[in-house]
Amino acid sequence: MGVFTSGKMYSQVSVGDPSPPLKGALLDIKQGPSDANNTNSTKGVLxxxxxxxxxxxxxxxxxxxxxxxxxxxxxxxxxxxxxxxxxxxxxxxxxxxxxxTQKKTQDTEMVAFKTTGTSTSDVYLLNKTDVEVSALSVSNWTAGLDGNLYITTVLYAKLSTSATDATGLTDLGNTFFKIELTGSDGSKAIFLAACTPINAKASPDGIVKNRSHYARNNPAVAIAQGAAPVKKGVTYSIKVFATEAWADTGVVRVGTFAWNGFNAFSTLKADFISVPY
Known part of the structure; x- marks a missing residue:
């Protein structure tokens, strides 16, 4: 007499090795046979x-x-x-x-924000040689990473003269600026800007002669923007120089000036952006 039974069977399967599969695996593909010099499997799953x-x-x-x-x-x-x-x-x-692909990042740093001061007496008298606008100087900044230094300057110059309304003179200036970035490794970058200060005569509209008033004697503005590469570990300085190339009898000053009820400040801003890393 034979007895036959049927039913469902649930099992785990181990392949590649006679040892039982791990408890949590329905299918455990074991490491293939290896010799003493090769502990890694020599076969894969297709x-x-x-x-x-x-x-x-x-x-x-x-x-x-x-x-x-x-x-x-x-x-x-x-x-x-x-x-x-x-x-x-x-x-x-x-x-x-x-x-x-890991997304790269860049570091940023505001290195400096300098102005010529809050007083309209904070000015620099120019001549035909470079005069440093020392209020805008930046010294001993060390780059923490390779990158670029972005420098922006807004520089005001104003022309005064010995002329009066009676003489009817109009004077012009030619003012030049040099923004110099110098590194401790001997590197140097120079940016240039220029403006033309004007001291115009008064219009003939019945203004009393010999008044100490000059039409259109507002400060002129020179704007410079530039970028230069900087290296990690190098210390840098920034200096601004101004010179007056020709103003005849006039005198040119650079700095802070009263303008329509407000003070116009000569300004330097420097920002660092690292290379992506």
């Missing part, structure tokens, strides 16, 4: 190769069973979509990320 024509279509079965196949893994041979391992997430095929 996944099914499929041609994925549409990433949104399951393809390996009816699309109505899409959710049931969440987690399925295949190797896609379609070069148009990109060959490689794909996982079905229940709605679409997702390619394995084989490399990660």
């Amino acid at each position: 996944f099914p190769r499929v041609f994925i024509a549409d990433k949104t279509k399951l393809g390996i079965d009816l699309d109505t069973k899409a959710l049931e196949y969440a987690g399925a893994q295949v190797y896609n041979t379609n070069d148009v979509l990109g060959k490689g391992m794909y996982t079905w997430d229940g709605e679409k095929w997702m390619k394995y990320v084989t490399s990660i």
Whole structure:
């Protein structure tokens, strides 16, 4: 007499080694045989190769069973979509990320913000040689990283003269500025700016003669913007120089001036931006 029984059996499977699978693994692919000189497996897992024509279509079965196949893994041979391992997430095929491009960052630093001061007497008398506008100087700044230093200057110059309304003179100046960046490694960068201060005669509109008033004697402005590479560990200084090339009988000053009820400050701003890292 023979007795036959039937029923469901649930088991875990171990492949590649006779030892039982780990408790938490339904399928445990063991390391292949190796000798004493090779402790790494000499074999791999070969996944099914499929041609994925549409990433949104399951393809390996009816699309109505899409959710049931969440987690399925295949190797896609379609070069148009990109060959490689794909996982079905229940709605679409997702390619394995084989490399990660790390987004780079850049450091920024406001190195300096300098002005010629709050007083309209904070001015520098110019001549035909370089005069340093020392209020705008920056010294002993050391770059923490390689990068670029961006320098912006807004510089005001004003022309005064011995002329009066009675003489009817109009004077012009030619004022030049040099912004100099110097590094402890001997490097140097120079930016230039210029403006034309004007002291114009008064209009003949009945103004009383010999008044100490000059029409259109507002400060002229020179603006410079520039950038220069700086190196990590190098110490830098910034200096601003001004010179008057020609003003005839006039006298040119640079600095802070009263202008329409406000003070116009000569200004230097320096900002650092590192190279991406």
